[in-house]
Amino acid sequence: MTTAQEERTEDELRDLAERAGRELEDAPALEVLRWAVDTFGERFCVTSSMEDAVVAHLASRVRPGVDVVFLDTGYHFPETIGTRDAVDAVMDVNVVTLTPERTVAEQDAEHGPRLHDRDPDLCCALRKVRPLEAGLTEYQAWATGLRRDESPTRANTPVVGWDARRRKVKVSPIARWTQDDVDAYVAEHGVLTNPLLMDGYASVGCAPCTRRVLEGEDARAGRWAGRGKIECGLHG
């Protein structure tokens, strides 16, 4: 068994996260991902909403064939599923699609139609939070594309931190990037992006809960607009 595949206790994982969080705060994204790949090997994955494939692209440069986990809630825009399929087809990554326990039709039968309008927290719990928790079981560390400039709720995102809920190391290699940094990386490397980003959407989630943003709004203002909700619970 290699170091990268070894079992670690929760305390060991938390210590790793806290030390790396201090040491890698100012490190470039590729260096952060190199640390994650060297430390966790196959027990490290990238998660992607398929808004863009920037973190997946960065990770594939460090570890070709890296697992890229995508949550198919059953409510995505066709453009998002198309982006997932394109990433799977052209990038050197292993796309892993997670699905909720129940289909949308089964959820409608149990909770009534359009649960997302009446109880979006429950809908997100059933279709996002629980499937991700189940899907991450085998991993010790996961990467996200969270950025501090996306919204005030994300302003303190650590580059490497401890995900206490899932008891895993959480890596956000582009936490310090700005939207300009993302745009420059996409342009330089020809990274796949969701076509909706060119159509007025600054942040892409499930279709019933996402609208275009208005001039001057922050990137996540179009998510659950008017429903008193700003995060899905994956990162809370």
Ligand code: SF4
């Ligand atoms: Fe349900 Fe909306 Fe959450 Fe998607 S974003 S899981 S549709 S409440």
